[in-house]
Amino acid sequence: MIEEFKEDARERMEKSLDALATAFSRIRTGRANPAILSGVEVDYYGNPTPINQVSNITVEDARTLVVSPWEKRMLPEIEKAILKSDLGLTPASGGDVIRLPLPPLTEENRRDLIRHARQEAENARVGIRNIRRDAIADVRELVREKEATEDEGRRSEDDIQRITDAHIGRVDSALAEKESDLLAF
Helix, strand or coil, X not given: CHHHHHHHHHHHHHHHHHHHHHHHHHCCCCCCCHHHHCCXXXXXXXXXXXXXXXXXXXXXXXXXXXXXXXXXXXXXXXXXXXHHCCCCCCCEEECCEEEEECCCCCHHHHHHHHHHHHHHHHHHHHHHHHHHHHHHHHHHHHHHCCCCCHHHHHHHHHHXXXXXXXXXXXXXXXXXXXXXXXXXX
């Protein structure tokens, strides 16, 4: 039973790391990355639809994304969605495609993006600590109900803490990597 609690905690912490990786992919660095548009939704026949489900997004060069809608009539809708998305990108329509030139990051933009990345990392740390708290509470409940010995409970709490420390270390290393990407010119 205790092993199940530890395995559940490990899986939930991995999901927190996956969520952090997704959040980091949405924070743009100086390079073009299709993941920047992952949060943009387009009005597709009255339904909000992710932009990658109505078009193909490719990287033309280091600072330009190209959005190729599957239906030509979607061009104006996609342009509106990109402008409303508050990404700071200005679409340039050219026939059948939309080009999104990414402006170079200023020092102030970089500081704001680093601040945002640190906030996302802190949210992940808090989530991991909450998972630890829940797992330790479950183990203590087993000990209280005499389904596990106090020694087993103590060992399990130490194991859960080690799992937590490892995952928080991975959050810190992911943050350091993202910060170095943002500071690179």
